[in-house]
Amino acid sequence: MLYPINIKLEELEITVVGGGKVAYRKCKNFLHFTKEVRVISTDFIDAFDELKEDIKLIKDSYKEKYIKNSSVVVAATNNRQVNKEIGEHCRKCGKLVNVVDDIELSNFTVPSYIKKGDLLISISTGGKSPSLSSRIKKELDDKYDDSYEEYINLLGEIRQNVIKKYDDMVERKKILNSLVDLTLEELRSEYNKYI
Ligand SMILES: C[C@@]1(CC(=O)O)C2=NC(=C\c3[nH]c(c(CCC(=O)O)c3CC(=O)O)Cc3[nH]c(c(CC(=O)O)c3CCC(=O)O)/C=C3\N/C(=C\2)[C@@H](CCC(=O)O)[C@]3(C)CC(=O)O)/[C@H]1CCC(=O)O
Ligand SMILES: NC(=O)c1ccc[n+]([C@@H]2O[C@H](COP(=O)([O-])OP(=O)(O)OC[C@H]3O[C@@H](n4cnc5c(N)ncnc54)[C@H](O)[C@@H]3O)[C@@H](O)[C@H]2O)c1
Incomplete structure (x- = not known):
């Protein structure tokens, strides 16, 4: 059973091996959470063109040296043996590795x-x-839906003020719990009460 964590990716070097559909999907997801991803592959599908600002493409077959400094690695080639080699090497070195065709060998999944x-x-x-x-x-x-973005921002702002204003933990918790019963419209109009 895998444990869910939210991880700060910006400080980690991320390398995806493979340049096909699966590698592309993984890169796109990473780029929602970090600025740069490295990709090593013998070939790349055209879709990678749209990511070229944010990815570093290395056109070559996998070699160990390419992931030496990477903390997060995705093995996404269509060659099971190469994926396995990457998975085993990363596990030995204590790197986080997602082997897209072998969940047993992966120590994280997406x-x-x-x-x-x-x-x-x-x-x-x-x-x-x-x-x-x-x-x-x-x-x-x-x-x-998209309205949750504003809803959560308002909840976050109000929460900081409620924490400052109310020392009593019971009262604080009661207010914070009741806020999530409000709709976005209600929260907008109640906003000034707390700010
Ligand atoms: C969630 C998502 C994220 C992402 O990849 O970005 C993701 N797979 C997605 C789609 C998808 N993958 C596959 C299909 C085809 C239909 C089908 O098989 O169902 C579809 C459906 C589609 O394309 O719509 C085939 C497939 N997937 C894996 C294998 C290998 C195996 O099982 O060993 C094979 C067979 C390969 C083959 O055919 O040989 C393995 C994994 N895929 C995972 C994640 C991890 C477990 C997640 C979980 O616990 O649910 C895990 C274990 C490892 C990993 O990759 O992290 C993304 C949804 C995107 C979204 O809509 O959000
Ligand atoms: N985890 C998932 O969600 C998921 C979903 C579908 C398929 N899969 C698995 O993922 C694998 C990849 O799928 P795909 O559709 O992206 O395949 P694909 O054929 O589109 O792409 C494979 C890529 O790997 C590259 N490659 C092959 N050997 C290499 C090597 N030695 N070094 C570097 N690059 C190499 C190729 O150039 C190509 O770009 C499949 O084998 C399949 O089993 C996983």
Whole structure:
């Protein structure tokens, strides 16, 4: 069973090995959370052109030297043996590695997720059904629409003020819990009460 954590990627070197559809999807997801990704591959699908500002492409077959300084590695070639070699090497070196065709060899996987500002909901099926993860994501995407970005920002601002104003923990908790019963419109009009 994998443990969910939210990790700060900006400070880590990330390398994806492979330049096909799966590698492209992983790169795009990383770039929602960090500025630069390195990609090593013998070939790249055209879609990579649209990412070229933010990725460093190295056109070569995988060699160990390319991931020497990488803390996060994705093995996404279509060669099972190469993916396995990358996975085993990374595990030995204590790197985080996602082997896209071998969950057992991976020490992290990439969940499906929706992101609305600072609201992040991620979904995993422990590798049993990525299709189900994708389906659940679509359902949640309808329920948690774009308005949640503003909603969460308001909640965050109000929370900081409530913490400053109320020392009594019970009262503080009561107010903070009651705020999430309000709709976005209600929260906008109550905003001044707390600021
Ligand atoms: C969530 C998402 C994130 C992402 O990849 O970005 C993701 N897979 C997605 C889609 C998807 N992947 C596959 C299909 C085809 C239909 C199907 O098989 O269901 C579809 C559906 C589609 O394309 O719509 C095939 C597939 N996937 C894996 C294998 C290998 C294996 O099982 O060993 C094979 C078979 C390869 C083959 O055919 O040989 C493995 C993994 N895929 C995972 C994540 C991890 C577990 C996540 C979980 O626990 O649920 C894990 C274990 C490792 C990892 O990659 O991290 C993304 C949804 C994007 C979104 O909509 O948000
Ligand atoms: N985890 C997932 O979500 C998921 C989904 C579908 C498929 N898969 C698996 O992922 C693998 C990749 O799928 P794809 O559709 O991206 O494949 P693909 O054929 O589109 O791309 C494979 C890429 O790997 C590169 N490559 C091959 N050998 C290499 C090497 N030695 N060094 C560097 N690069 C090398 C190729 O140039 C190509 O760019 C498949 O084998 C499949 O089993 C995983």
